[in-house]
Amino acid sequence: DQQVKQNSPSLSVQEGRISILNCDYTNSMFDYFLWYKKYPAEGPTFLISISSIKDKNEDGRFTVFLNKSAKHLSLHIVPSQPGDSAVYFCAALSAGAQKLVFGQGTRLTINP
């Protein structure tokens, strides 16, 4: 049972344009969401997070949007840069479960 789903295995975007990565979840108990970025041969690194009491969180070029009614979150990268090419994982947390549930990942490629 995949509680966190990233339905797009890959995404290709032109440099300078907006990249939008999507994530859906099924468990309404999730109350904290995170995005991690992973380069080949490296471990994932934390990118940005959002609490369920918010619907938007921004950090430089990265913005995460949360739509609780749709159980959907998205990561926007504007403008996209070649260094953004990586695999992006969304993750969800419910405080009581003490377990971080990850999606399958989306491979983002930024084309020059």
Place this chain on the structure above:
Amino acid sequence: KAGVTQTPRYLIKTRGQQVTLSCSPISGHRSVSWYQQTPGQGLQFLFEYFSETQRNKGNFPGRFSGRQFSNSRSEMNVSTLELGDSALYLCASSLGGVNTGELFFGEGSRLTVL
């Protein structure tokens, strides 16, 4: 500040063997959690240790086990290896635990089972 260190980085085993992976967390971090990464499945939670106690466990068979030492270093063991155990095994350390959400990952141990 040294990051999370995992050893070995690569290893090849045959079916039926067992394997032990090691993880040294960031100094001062008491939580170590383990994840299995396979294509199409993403990162799947194996277990978390906090101050030498297993605090939570994912949906993996009993062949997967772990422990944590008093210096917070952790080991993960997989017995009776199967082909499907081939994966990248990642460990992550955290100051307060998985429930803080912000984990620091190692580079992983890539296991190939032949």
